[in-house]
Amino acid sequence: MPERNDFLSRNDVIEINELASGISEYYFPNGQIDPIFIAEKNNISYSFGDYADSFDGLLECENKEFHIFMNLIRLKQAYSERARFTFAHELGHYFIDDHRNALLKGLSPSHCSYTGFQSRNRAERQADYFASCLLMPETGFKKYCFRKKFEFRIIDELAKKYGASKSATALRFCTIGNHPIMVVYSHDNNIKWYWSSIDFRFKWLKYGKDKLPEDTVAGEYFNLGRKVSRTEPVYAMDWFNIKYDNQADLPFKEHCLMHDRHCLSIIWEE
Ligand SMILES: [Zn+2]
Known part of the structure; x- marks a missing residue:
């Protein structure tokens, strides 16, 4: 795809x-x-x-x-x-x-x-x-996630358990985790790639890959220099291309890993 x-x-x-x-x-x-x-x-x-x-x-x-x-x-x-x-x-x-x-x-x-x-x-x-x-x-990873509610802490714990970086762990979670998430990697205010779990609700970003949406944690990092290391609330319309009006205000969470000119956003619906 x-x-x-x-x-x-x-x-x-x-x-x-x-x-x-x-x-x-x-x-x-x-x-x-x-x-x-x-x-x-x-x-x-x-x-x-x-x-x-x-x-x-x-x-x-x-x-x-x-x-x-x-x-x-x-x-x-x-x-x-x-x-x-x-x-x-x-x-x-x-x-x-x-x-x-x-x-x-x-x-x-x-x-x-x-x-x-x-x-x-x-x-x-x-x-x-x-x-x-x-x-x-796969087996051990899935066993660890079993029946745990998703929050950023899970990525943190899995990264420690396996001696892997948080970004690699988040990507791994996209494919075999127990909750749909999307991972967006941006560099210098440009989206380089994004990837999501197969059952993630939205398939398309607001501006595709052409432009990082401004009203997101990642967007504010690049545009306003706002560096936040906790999980923040965002709305579906902030990140995604919305087809139906009633989806615009759906609450999502975004947790960013920021470093210099790199930003990795992990996005999920609660
Ligand atoms: Zn190589």
Whole structure:
């Protein structure tokens, strides 16, 4: 569904989830996933080094041997959330058949990855999604959510439980959580992408992807410099393209994760 959710196709979502969750549940049936251990078990060597600003992580294939380079200059520490995610992302380039085969055949250059759902490139998004599924396997995630009422705290708790970032956790929640949510990523007052649970009530943003609506928490962050770290009330008409007048005042909640020029909005109906 590229018009609505151009983040990934539904097919990618299903296949990558099965692949990554299967790997995690095999190696780590309980507890937090260690992507480094998975690399070792698959004979993928790795190194952590200082590679200036050139990439976060990189998977290289030489003589059919795979090696992961991790850039500590950008990732700070080997066990940070971001490093774990990047390592898992590089594993995605290995475990997703098309990516690995292209590397083995020398068809594609090694991926210089900037991870964290910022890339427009499909292979990068697939690897990002793989990383979130690997770090947060489906069964345990769903078990944690079971019968809990959704609020932002759930994303926070799941992120801690799995050693994943809140943005990766929110995206994971979109696909397998127990309450419909939408996630909108904007950069410099522009919407880069948005994604929602399949049963989220509204499918279209107020101005599509052309313009970030002003009367939203994200809009006020960019336009007024208003930085709010709590959950705020918004109305359906603030964010969405409303077809029926009686839907305009439906109350929603928005919780934003703001950082410099980035803003990730998590939006849900109570
Ligand atoms: Zn990559």
